[in-house]
Amino acid sequence: MDFWIVTNNERVREKYATCHIVFVDGTDRDVMVRLRDLVHAGHILLTHPLTGSLKPGETPFRSVLVTDAPTEKVDTFSLQLIETCRLALDKFRIRYEGLSKSTLDDFREVDLSLIDSAIPRAMADRSRGRFE
């Protein structure tokens, strides 16, 4: 078993080049849609789709871990979570348009840091061959 990193953050793609990356060339909302599709296909969420306490619409970057091998049945916990997160996201206005390069770099760094905190956990679970 392995995990995939679903992300639209180039910094995450670069740092974890040896991992399986599902790169979404789009906004954080596009990442959410991709995650929903993966959950519907039987993948299980390993990290929370609302990653940090930066408000939706504030940061354009989002990185989330899912299992690689789809299960036959849709995971109901993952399904409920991704749908409530998408609803939560839609409540916020997009405010990340027109940000400076350095601010975008800061947002990339924070997103990377949030997923950095989860990846050692996912690697440990991968090596024991089981994700909870």
Added chain:
Amino acid sequence: MRLELGNIDIREIRFAEKSEIKDGVLYVNQEEIVAKVLEDDLIREAHLDITVPGESVRITPVKDVIQPRVKVEGPGGMFPGVIAKVDTVGSGKTNVLRGMAVVTAGRIVGFQEGIIDMSGPGADYTPFSQLNNLVLVMEPKEGIKQHDYERAARLAGLKTAAFIGELAKNITPDETKVYETLTVKEGFEKYPDLPRIGYVLMLQTQGLLHDTYVYGVDAKQTLTTLISPTEIMDGAIISGNCVSACDKNTTYHHQNNPVIEDLFEAHGKTLNFVGVIITNENVYLADKMRSSDWSAKLAEYLSLDGVIVSQEGFGNPDTDLIMNCTKIEKKGIKTVIITDEYAGQDGKSQSLADADPLADAVVTGGNANEVIVLPPMEKIIGTLDFVNKIAGGHDGSLREDGSIEAEIQVITGSTNEMGFNKLSAR
């Protein structure tokens, strides 16, 4: 564990040649403190400012707020594992500089939030407008990494607060209060008929700008555990959290946690305050499950009848909150949760990103999406560069006259989820 808190009222802060406390006035030698702050190579520039309640001043972006305290008797020192050695604190005597705080401000990253207005309508939303503040404004060296500078700014604030606290070591307090936590056995024997109540304190622990430290340990690397409430009063928990100004817990909030204060007040009268369970809010879902399992397990282990759960932050911590609540309820233990809401500017949307029928007793810190207009202030401490970027702000939120139209989530502590606010609704 018994702690005596000696409150020393600080009526005023003044710059002076010698740093000292005399007759309720804190005198500060600015050069002395700045020199200490600049010992860290990562900080290029630092200066201090003083703010007084009621004046036309806006501080932004605020990183942390810290109350100076000092150990007078008993083991350990302030901010154990960070500034002082890691010895267990929470017993003996501690002096507190009441009515003041050290506020750290300045650029950490390019989108920082956090406003404290010392007067006007915004002042009503933050408890820190009521304090005499010593504001430490810092500038990083060029080209340093965000992680390194966040740590440097965090430590500079704590170092400054610890230095000022030391000035109060030999001052006779204006008021003394005693807080005592009994052992499990003593509690059963002394209050056999009172309900046994615990407090689950959730700590934000997700990564850069989202971290909390317990005795110096990054809490995302910890398992849910027990801590004495008086250890928290002695600075065992410090904030490394820079986002979500309205509902993050600053170090000051931890030092003065109102849930702990109120539980002590009721202790031995209407309830038996058994202790505090601290648990984290991690990104990895298996961590959330493990940590909330442990909250419920420890609540059961302590034979609690009821638990108060307080959240920190927004979004994924809603999931931790509901997991803690439902798992504890399923052990037959009643819960009350404290959270805040993101219900949209009209207040009509779903408030939380998670919910459960077992979460049937909820205290809210308010709707963070509520819109407010903050009038222009005569003096700005820090910078207004980020006002259009911060949460709740939007392009155009900073108007030409210096006023700001934004959601109350931009204000430090406005919807605090420990209930550390003074506005309420009927």
